Amino acid sequence: MKKEAVLYILGTLALVFAIGVAAYVSPGLRARLPFSKGAAAAVEVEPVLGGRNAEYYRQRRAEIREKIGRLGAAPEDEEQVRRLDEELSRANFHMALADDAEFSERYQSLEICAQTFQLGGDVANLELLKKELEAKNWDEREQFRLVHLANAYLLKAKIGAAIRQKDNDLIKSLIPELEKIAIEDGESVDAIVSKDVASFVNPIATFDKALGDEAKRTMRRGFYRSKRRSADKALDVEYEPEKVSLPTSSGEEFVYDRALLDVPRDELSNFYQRRINDLKNLALRVPANDASEAIQKLRDDVKRATFDAYEYRLSAVDLLPGGISGNAAPNYFLDDSCKVLAEAGEIERLERLSEREEIRDVVGGYLLQARAAKATKSNAVEDANAALDESLQWALDADNDAEVVDRLDRLFKELEGAADTDEKKAVLSDAKKKFRDAFQNAEKRSKRRLAYIDALQ
Secondary structure (H helix, E strand, C coil), X not given: CHHHHHHHHHHHHHHHHHHHHHHHHCHHHHCCCHHHHHHHHCCCCCCCCCCCCXXXXXXXXXXXXXXXXXXXXXXXXXXXXXXXXXXXXXXXXXXXXXXXXXXXHHHHHHHHHHHHHHHCCCHHHHHHHXXXXXXXXXXXXXXXXXXXXHHHHHHHHHHHHHHHCCCHHHHHHHHHHHHHHHHHHCCCCCCCCHHHCHHHHHHHHHHCHHHHHHHHHHHHHHHHCXXXXXXXXXXXXXXXXXXXXXXXXXXXXXXXXXXHHCCCCCCCHXXXXXXXXXXXXXXXXXXXXXXCHHHHHHHHHXXXXXXXXXHHHCCCHHHCCCCCCCCCCCCCCHHHHHHHHHHCCCHHHHHHHCCCHHHXXXXXXXXXXXXXXXXXXXXXXXHXXXXXXXXXXXXXXXXXXXXXXXXXXXXXXHHHHHCCCHXXXXXXXXXXXXXXXXXXXXXXXXXXXXXXXXXXX
16 A cells, blocks of 8 residues: 555656646746746846947847847747847847948848838838938948838838728829839949849739739839849739620621720830731721721720820830930831821820920921811811911921921821812912922022922922
């Protein structure tokens, strides 16, 4: 009996010991034992102070990392780690602003700190960090690199916050910033934006495809205007076909790709050329004699989309001024687009294009042609005379006489085709005489020869 009691006592002690070991090893049980908090409580979190020198922040970072390394995985340890991580971010924050730190140390500290803030959605601290960096009086080039780095993470944080709020309007308001950050990236040697394009546009595209497509086109436009191009596939936009069937007056269905009618801005010039060709083919396929309302509307939509493509082609991102060369690329489509728009009387489109300084002179001549043609085709004689006077003045001032001959030839052919009344024929005859007289009396000999061109006879 005594032996059995001894064995019972020893067994009980072994069980208690086993439970104690399990409790110490198991984080779940440790959390419920009063002595399990002793190790975590011993790790103090001393606040990191601002306004100190770089050595202070080096020591504090080393100290904080050492403390983090001593902690385990218990819940109270996780809370300690979180608090220590906050202080580590604070140390990196101040190291990035330390006047006596080396640039590489500032940059590394800033990158770690900014990434932490961005992943945590901390827009306020990123804005504060950027503001503090902008206020520094450091080497201009180095300071620009640091501000650019902070700005990149700030923009990603803002995009992330807008997506979490599901605020489409806020996201749309941030999209122009993608162009700016891409242009800015060309001024920095670090290429932090072009190396990680997807992190800017993919979250938007995942949230909303239309906004994502706009973001991609806008950011790509920035890179084309930058001193650093990016051919990142993340900026490519996919346009899915949208097959639609329309009833015709014959009872048959007319099938076409509805997506062709939505012509986006800020695409590449070869995209617009393909879209123009596709729209021309679609226009040829539309039943010519069908009088159904749906088909008539489709004709108008195809025409509008075609003019969109001709107009937007002149603003294709690969033809914009700026970028690596510093100038606009040769615009091989300028005369072709302007000619089509002028002959169609698309004055508003030409007026928009004439606002661009680098193509204003060429567009201006076609704009005058379009105004004169439109006014002459109408019954407003005074408007027609005023428009023709504008065209005459342009012809007298233009440096390229070959261009003048070409424009006047097209203008007067168009006016002759529209002269379907005696009044319009009289206006046309008077206009030709006015042009001949003006050229004959011009000061420049080259202009006087223009009085004898075929278009004015």
